[in-house]
Amino acid sequence: MSSFPASEIFPAPTIGVFDSGFGGLTVLRALIERMPQAEFAFLGDTARLPYGSKSRRTIARYAAESAQFLVREQGAEFLVIACNTASALALDAIQDAVQVPVLGVIEPGAEAASAASLSGDVLVIATDATVQSHAYTAACRAVGLRALEKACPLLVPLVEEGWTQPAAMTGAITAEVIRIYLDELTRTAAAEGLTPDVLLLGCTHYPLLRPLLEAAVPPSIRVIDSAQAVADAAMRSLKGRLAQAGAGSPGAIRCFATDSVDKFERLGSRFLGYPVGKVQLVDLGG
Amino acid sequence: MSSFPASEIFPAPTIGVFDSGFGGLTVLRALIERMPQAEFAFLGDTARLPYGSKSRRTIARYAAESAQFLVREQGAEFLVIACNTASALALDAIQDAVQVPVLGVIEPGAEAASAASLSGDVLVIATDATVQSHAYTAACRAVGLRALEKACPLLVPLVEEGWTQPAAMTGAITAEVIRIYLDELTRTAAAEGLTPDVLLLGCTHYPLLRPLLEAAVPPSIRVIDSAQAVADAAMRSLKGRLAQAGAGSPGAIRCFATDSVDKFERLGSRFLGYPVGKVQLVDLGG
Numbered sequence: 001m002s003s004f005p006a007s008e009i010f011p012a013p014t015i016g017v018f019d020s021g022f023g024g025l026t027v028l029r030a031l032i033e034r035m036p037q038a039e040f041a042f043l044g045d046t047a048r049l050p051y052g053s054k055s056r057r058t059i060a061r062y063a064a065e066s067a068q069f070l071v072r073e074q075g076a077e078f079l080v081i082a083c084n085t086a087s088a089l090a091l092d093a094i095q096d097a098v099q100v101p102v103l104g105v106i107e108p109g110a111e112a113a114s115a116a117s118l119s120g121d122v123l124v125i126a127t128d129a130t131v132q133s134h135a136y137t138a139a140c141r142a143v144g145l146r147a148l149e150k151a152c153p154l155l156v157p158l159v160e161e162g163w164t165q166p167a168a169m170t171g172a173i174t175a176e177v178i179r180i181y182l183d184e185l186t187r188t189a190a191a192e193g194l195t196p197d198v199l200l201l202g203c204t205h206y207p208l209l210r211p212l213l214e215a216a217v218p219p220s221i222r223v224i225d226s227a228q229a230v231a232d233a234a235m236r237s238l239k240g241r242l243a244q245a246g247a248g249s250p251g252a253i254r255c256f257a258t259d260s261v262d263k264f265e266r267l268g269s270r271f272l273g274y275p276v277g278k279v280q281l282v283d284l285g286g
Numbered sequence: 287m288s289s290f291p292a293s294e295i296f297p298a299p300t301i302g303v304f305d306s307g308f309g310g311l312t313v314l315r316a317l318i319e320r321m322p323q324a325e326f327a328f329l330g331d332t333a334r335l336p337y338g339s340k341s342r343r344t345i346a347r348y349a350a351e352s353a354q355f356l357v358r359e360q361g362a363e364f365l366v367i368a369c370n371t372a373s374a375l376a377l378d379a380i381q382d383a384v385q386v387p388v389l390g391v392i393e394p395g396a397e398a399a400s401a402a403s404l405s406g407d408v409l410v411i412a413t414d415a416t417v418q419s420h421a422y423t424a425a426c427r428a429v430g431l432r433a434l435e436k437a438c439p440l441l442v443p444l445v446e447e448g449w450t451q452p453a454a455m456t457g458a459i460t461a462e463v464i465r466i467y468l469d470e471l472t473r474t475a476a477a478e479g480l481t482p483d484v485l486l487l488g489c490t491h492y493p494l495l496r497p498l499l500e501a502a503v504p505p506s507i508r509v510i511d512s513a514q515a516v517a518d519a520a521m522r523s524l525k526g527r528l529a530q531a532g533a534g535s536p537g538a539i540r541c542f543a544t545d546s547v548d549k550f551e552r553l554g555s556r557f558l559g560y561p562v563g564k565v566q567l568v569d570l571g572g
Contacts, residue, residue, distance in 0.1 A: 047340065050336075054333065054545070055545075153443055153446065153447055154440070154443050154444065154447055154449075156443075157439055157440050157442075157443045158440065160439065161439055161440055163440075169466065170466060173459060173462055173463060173466070176459055177459060180455065180456060180459070259340070259341075
């Protein structure tokens, strides 16, 4: 017999969100929009970024340490890996390192692309490291899609520089960079006989470029954002737990970084949509 | 009494060149142009870049280990630190770690700016990390110059993407980015009552942008490149030693990287002006 009354309200769950940098804040934003009643702990492993240039073994160790911090020290009951490189190369290692459910960013993105595509052909843009891992190609193939990937190395620094406003002179430059990248990608797609109807954003920085990207593709191509997709998938997983927690539990966001706290606070509000508040520095070792 | 005849020809000296990444290859190029009779060992600590986001202590340790590799394992008699961050934050630590002369990139740049400037006012463009260290401001002040620094975070990724050809559509984008950065810098200079006549390139990637930068500044402003300046300073230091080595000693370049050997080989030729050949992977530890 349960010792709790049926009307017991459990405390709100803490969702841990992890990225090597700041981009994962766009995923945090999507999670908060869907689950305002949850609590959130976000860790950016900024001292050890970029993960993209490191070996699989090193990335697995860094990601496992970061995941353990969120679960053991911040009480996360559910983990979202808001980092494409860690999702591509270290999801198994993270799942082995902690006892809570772990959701990467790549499979939900591929599933959302699958739901949106009629032709079965999908364009994917991402960083160099993500493209070289071919994780999106594999995840798309697993849901019956053909994917054509392209690395767009200038888009992350353009977002971090804040050159994302369509009306500004700086935004016009970003629009032109996007046009050059997408022209190349759609030319390759045509040459390979593909008829893509989805553009999948395979980098957590790219949601800030959504207006520019939507303006750059023909109306026949839908822009799908893996930040939105992973937030939808997390909400489906946590539905029961959130119902138990009841309405009105106080939401809270705690942000942590392993370095560059100032840059985090400066960029964070742009990614999150409102001020991140005080970011706490944590040391996870070398 | 010397046991060597007066006509003894000593072997060519090995000059060690160190950077956290690939940009230092522009310094290597300038060194080779001035001292084709020397041998060169270049190390890019690519596994641990970017140095810019790390603490002074960590950078000092990494740079000292890299310097020791070049001296102890590659026999370098003279070291050039072709990395602005390491020059700004770790020159003392490197000098303590090895027994050979060590030349950073910042003081020679400031001295070259001083030789070129009549007004005493100098504009400096560099990465975010270098600007935040204010190393150029300090080095310029030491030679009687007033410096105004500006971080230009998009220029390194534009160079690494190869968007540097003035005649190309991609080069036109880079030209526009440069115009936006320099407009902001010259407006600030005017507001502060400065009359700059030198633009000092405080990043080893920027020499690849020289044609675009020269086209962007008025003829009254001279573009000074710290890669050229450090090569001139190294040549002055090594003059006697090179004379001893005699003419016709075989030149040789050995390239090493701690990670991303493929990217090194791909970008290297662009920075160096000809193929870098086989790059050897070395492990300096975590």
